[in-house]
Amino acid sequence: MGRLDGKVIVLSAAAQGIGRAAAIAFAKEGALVTATDINGEKLKELDGIPGIKTRVVDVYGHSVGKDQVDVLVEEHDYVDVLFNVAGFVHHGSILDCDEADWDFTMNVNVRSMYLMSKAFLPKMLAKKSGNIINMSSVASSIKGVVNRCVYSTSKAAVIGLTKSIAADFIEQGIRCNCICPETVDTPSLRARIQAQPDPEQAFKDFMARQKTGRMCTAEEVAYLCVYLASDKSAYVTGTEHIIDGGWRL
Ligand code: NAD
Numbered sequence: 001m002g003r004l005d006g007k008v009i010v011l012s013a014a015a016q017g018i019g020r021a022a023a024i025a026f027a028k029e030g031a032l033v034t035a036t037d038i039n040g041e042k043l044k045e046l047d048g049i050p051g052i053k054t055r056v057v058d059v060y061g062h063s064v065g066k067d068q069v070d071v072l073v074e075e076h077d078y079v080d081v082l083f084n085v086a087g088f089v090h091h092g093s094i095l096d097c098d099e100a101d102w103d104f105t106m107n108v109n110v111r112s113m114y115l116m117s118k119a120f121l122p123k124m125l126a127k128k129s130g131n132i133i134n135m136s137s138v139a140s141s142i143k144g145v146v147n148r149c150v151y152s153t154s155k156a157a158v159i160g161l162t163k164s165i166a167a168d169f170i171e172q173g174i175r176c177n178c179i180c181p182e183t184v185d186t187p188s189l190r191a192r193i194q195a196q197p198d199p200e201q202a203f204k205d206f207m208a209r210q211k212t213g214r215m216c217t218a219e220e221v222a223y224l225c226v227y228l229a230s231d232k233s234a235y236v237t238g239t240e241h242i243i244d245g246g247w248r249l
Contacts, residue, residue, distance in 0.1 A: 002030025003230045008076065010034045011083035012059050012116065015042035017186030018135065019085040021218035022225040027051030029226055031081075036072065038086075059086045059112035073119045081131045081229045082120045084113040087155075089192060094149045102150050109154035113161055121165075121174070128173040133228050134162050136178040138244045155180075159240055166238030175237035177228050182244035185215040212245040 009026050013019035014035035023035040027049055036057035037043045043054045055075075057068045088108040090101050097105075113134050124130025139145040140155035158178055165176040183189065183206060196202035206215070224243055227233050242248070 002028065003226060003232065005030035007031045007080040007229065008034075008078060009081040009083065009229060010036065010072065010076065010079050010120070011085055012036050012057065012112065013085035013087070013135075014046065014054075015039045017188060018181070018184060018218045018221045018225075019083075020046070021222040022083060022085070023052055024049065025219070025222035025226050026081075026229060029230070031229070034072070034076070059084075059116060060108055069115050069119050073123070076120075076123070078123050078127050079120050080129070081133065082116060082124075083133045083135075083225065083229070084116050085135045086112050087135055087137075088151075089148070089188065090150050091192065091195075092147050092149060096147075097150045105150040105154050106157070109151070110157045110161065113158060117161070117165060117176075121169070124174055125169070125172050130169075130174040131229065132162075132165060132174070132176040133225065134158050134176070134178040136162070136180045136240060138180050138182045138242060138247060140180060142180055142240065142242065143248055162240070163238050170237060175234075177233075177236060177239050177241060179221065179224060179228070180240050180242045180244070181216055181221050182247040183210065183215045184218055184221055186218055189215075209247070210245065211247060211249065214245075216243060216245055 004026055009031045014023040015037035023033050026033045033052045035046050035052050036055045038058045040056040046052050046054050057072055088105055090105045117132055136158040137155040139148045139152045141159055162176050162178040193199050193202045
């Protein structure tokens with residue numbers, strides 16, 4: 001018996017990092033997972049894992065993105081859990097963030113969750129049962145972080161969206177939570193370190209702020225995702241779930 005036996009779960013950004021680890025963990029617990037991502041090549045690595053089917057979906061928020069989301073919704077009679085993972089990290093303060101950076105980040109990080117949640121909610125409401133999990137971050141309304149201006153703004157908006165959905169639909173059997181990790185060792189984190197002028201120093205700087213002496217793993221975040229997706233968390237809604245190795249202490 002798995003903790004998610006028979007649950008239909010759709011998630012975005014499943015080709016790598018936290019989304020991929022969560023897709024695999026959900027399937028291991030017996031869920032029927034639709035793993036989506038914009039990167040079709042990388043997504044193929046999940047093909048063949050029992051319980052996982054893959055779909056290329058761009059949640060960016062253009063009309064193309066919205067069309068793809070609508071197709072995804074039509075493919076499912078119902079969805080028990082929607083996990084909105086897709087996010088982009090812009091590096092810099094407000095002075096480094098031009099309007100295109102602002103719009104792109106807000107669209108990928110927030111508008112995508114608005115589109116996906118709005119599209120899947122009617123089927124959840126029809127079943128009087130649904131569970132939405134959004135990926136936020138400690139860099140948000142929780143903690144001010146250097147050079148994460150628009151990213152933190154977008155992740156604070158995710159917390160607001162989460163609480164709003166939780167409050168509006170609690171009486172209709174819907175719950176909504178978000179996850180707020182700190183530094184998680186994922187391919188995009190490694191790429192961001194490599195993109196710095198001195199990658200070795202940038203890595204040391206990242207490690208210097210880790211109170212546990214290490215980064216969080218994607219699998220550790222996935223364990224929390226399994227809990228939130230499962231009925232064990234049935235009484236949990238409208239809450240930010242911080243997984244930061246004591247970073248705020
Ligand atoms: P990642 O950045 O390594 O991978 C992101 C995935 O999203 C990729 O597979 C990419 O192809 C996909 N993607 C990008 N744009 C997309 C789009 N428009 N439509 C669909 N898919 C798209 O992932 P990660 O580091 O595991 O981060 C996942 C989430 O967790 C993000 O929301 C991120 O902000 C959040 N987060 C990450 C960390 C961290 O340290 N890694 C910390 C806190 C929060």
